[in-house]
């Protein structure tokens with residue numbers, strides 16, 4: 101293994117980190133929206149959200165990546181083709197993770213005592229103000245630990261997108277291992293994933309600490 | 316005396332269960348009414364209907380000259396928002412916002428709802444904290460306070476919007492007995508400054524001392540409504556008599 105191989109692997113790692121970051125930033129708000137729909141009393145909102153959550157949590161992520169990447173090509177009526185496979189793969193990750201985050205947000209929101217929103221309402225805050233000023237900050241504190249688990253899974257699950265030929269860390273490791281007929285690139289990849297996840301969990305722990313000023 | 320709250324024929328059901336059956340009473344400015352009665356009588360539901368936490372089924376409610384509910388429907392949205400600010404509610408379990416300091420709890424609604432500038436809202440909060448004897452706790456978080464202190468902050472939070480009427484739903488029921496005194500003292504000082512209040516409570520002695528009138532509620536109806544001394548010494552209704560004698564033990 102030479103410097104050149106290491107360079108390639110670090111480039112792959114950089115792609116991994118970028119996809120991870122974009123997927124995370126997009127799936128969190130989408131998860132919140134799905135949670136809101138899921139909690140609606142109107143079935144036209146909560147039924148699609150329920151189906152969405154069941155399907156995306158109940159089928160393999162790998163299959164979802166294939167379906168989203170290749171699916172449009174088999175459905176010519178939509179006149180849609182992915183211009184960029186990285187975008188397609190990121191969309192798949194976002195859709196999948198939003199379903200998990202939605203359930204975490206929902207249980208977080210349902211865990212906030214009703215009295216909190218009632219106090220907001222009696223004080224004249226609008227429903228939107230009550231949610232963003234009173235409820236959401238408390239939800240964030242509550243969901244951080246389960247969210248940290250999912251975020252760490254997301255780092256690892258970015259490796260699945262190598263199946264559609266994106267040169268992220270996993271694919272580079274695979275190519276180099278077979279080219280060199282040597283498993284060392286896999287070991288290096290493992291180490292890099294560990295480093296990324298250590299950084300990520302440190303960041304999550306810092307957020308948790310920041311919100312530990314109240315109980 | 317100016318009437319600030321007028322309730323006529325108020326009804327409320329939860330499914331098949333009729334919880335408020337034809338409730339009618341008036342409240343004059345500066346008056347203090349205590350509401351007594353056994354558990355499940357509808358006392359909380361009454362306060363919650365008046366503060367828009369439950370929907371009224373029928374009847375007529377006017378608050379400070381504004382119609383809240385009449386002829387089977389609620390007032391327009393703007394009127395409802397206006398009425399919301401005229402009434403305050405103090406909950407049994409305080410419902411302070413745990414992620415906000417004492418000061419933030421008090422200034423949030425004045426700033427966000429009434430658009431009062433922050434420094435002005437903070438000044439008001441300081442005055443209120445002095446009044447309830449918690450000036451040294453301005454930067455504390457609710458979890459750092461005793462139940463009695465939390466409830467006093469909750470009262471200050473309600474007062475910060477300068478409501479015309481303040482409702483209390485069993486303000487001392489969640490407190491250890493040794494902490495009820497400090498909360499009752501604050502409520503009494505509000506009564507002394509002619510704050511208009513309706514207090515649902517099980518503190519008989521307090522109710523007798525602080526109230527201009529006592530309403531006795533049972534099974535969703537007002538069984539008796541009158542002068543505290545008359546009601547305590549010589550209750551007209553046998554239900555009231557029974558409740559008071561049981562409460563006296």
Ligand SMILES: Nc1ncnc2c1ncn2[C@@H]1O[C@H](COP(=O)(O)OP(=O)(O)OP(=O)(O)O)[C@@H](O)[C@H]1O
Pocket residue numbers: 329332334352353354355356357358359360361
């Ligand atoms: N959201 C609700 N859904 C269904 N039933 C309810 C609801 N809230 C209250 N009730 C019922 O309404 C009746 C009156 O309740 P309410 O809480 O108003 O009584 P209360 O006089 O405040 O009693 P307590 O002294 O125990 O606080 C009770 O039978 C209660 O079970």
Ligand SMILES: [Mg+2]
Pocket residue numbers: 358359360484485
């Ligand atoms: Mg009650």
